[in-house]
Amino acid sequence: MSEHDPQLAAAADIRARIDTSKPHSARFWNYFVGGKDHYEIDRETGDHIKDIFPGLVDVARTSRQFLGRAVRHLAGEQGIRQFLDIGTGLPTADNTHEVAQRVAPDSRIVYVDSDPLVLAHARALLTSTPEGRTAYLDADLYAPEEILKAAEGTLDLSRPVALMILNTLGHVAEHDQARDLVTRLMAGLPSGSYLVISDSTSTSEGMIAASQAYNSSGAVPYHVRSVDEIAAFFDGLELVEPGVVQVTKWRPESDDTAGTMAVDAYGAVGRKP
Template sequence: MSSESPDRSIDSTVPHSARIWNYLLGGKDNYPVDREAGDKVFQIFPGMVDMTRHSRHMLTRVVRYLAGEAGIRQFLDIGTGLPTMDNTHEVAQRVAPTSRIVYVDNDPLVLLHARALLNSRPEGATDYIEADVRDPDVIIAEAARTLDFSRPTALMLMGILGLVSDYDEARSIVDRLRAVLAPGSYVAVYDGTDTDPAYVEAIRNYNAASGAVAYTPRSPEQIAGYLDGLELVEPGVVTVTRWRPEPSPWGEAPEVACAGGVGRKP
């Protein structure tokens, strides 16, 4: 882990997406302002908790696939969020103990909890970078301390690109990150979609009232656009509950306004 201190203090008066997500997942690493923002979304859109849980469950399945069937041993996880159960390194190293994982997030609170994210098996490695997804060149340079980009790597962009309001900018960020990946690498992505009017209204209210970085739900076609030119892994870009589904801890999975997929760089 970098020895540099975060250059921003934690502001507990403004909600942050990582802490709101932690609250919706049932975690304790959040502040009253985060809980208030999460509750407002939930009041308009009760399905938000289902979306949070099942998108996280997709991440677990994706990492297990990548470390297992796809044989990937390097992961760049951008927009990590606060540590919870089945973090990327835990899932990957259960399958392949030599896996190397770099986490990236821009919330100083995540940095304070990064020790849990750096609890690597001795055969593998983990690192943490405090950086914003809008700074792909910084991420690439810092990640190269731990990852060898001449070898296949999994780029994880799970629930983060909706925080980039301009779609063309989001696409350019993905393209820059994809450019450094070796052939045989994978890109995994999911984000909230504009397919449920109640969810769209809840996010509109959240953006207007919370003071946090705005989130932009996108169409499934726009989310699929992040994987243009890649070989899509079956079943393609689908709602998170339909991506290689398996029994979840919460029973039968409902349809949720969140879609994603995985693509392989030829």
């Protein structure tokens, strides 16, 4: 490739947008779930917050397990074959497409993130079974109509879609704005579509203290919300049993050792009537 090659220029632009001097939410979370894509500043911040609230590691890992159970339920029991995963984060084990295509090889998945670091690792998310398809959109949660339009290149929006927004809405400071974004995204999906959300919650002093420490670290702030505020994202939808619960309590599987663990993270799955 020449020095003027567009791919090289794009890669250089991505690298230039990555700031390694401040902790970063995707890298920070990747450290907690046992991934390898993090820097010293992320580990330092993570270790400091673990000293304040060790339970945040459990939140990270059990939230990831919730994603897997929700996708298996939707692909296996509800016949969903299309997934729109917004706020993708860094690739780890059992990404949405891997879980879905393990159950249903013809599943199609679109990942959405505007983070340059996630974009740099996007190729790891673009593997797919021959029968299915995966795609990555460099797009912003704050532009839901643009996301939906771009997703049509891979998904058929006349057929049900599972909208996945996990551990992402906390970055939206105002709850009303976060609700509006969710409402606008679901408005573009047909009846029979599903919404899957999980987020950290202000359900213990430890979690609140951890959130405050993280937000003062220089990272993009993350706002923990009440359980009622998490539930409000599902207004107008039919909640799948057991409703809005701690992520460990949502349909735990027989081999899930975390099923009895109490964590400061709640999630749910809702169906659009």
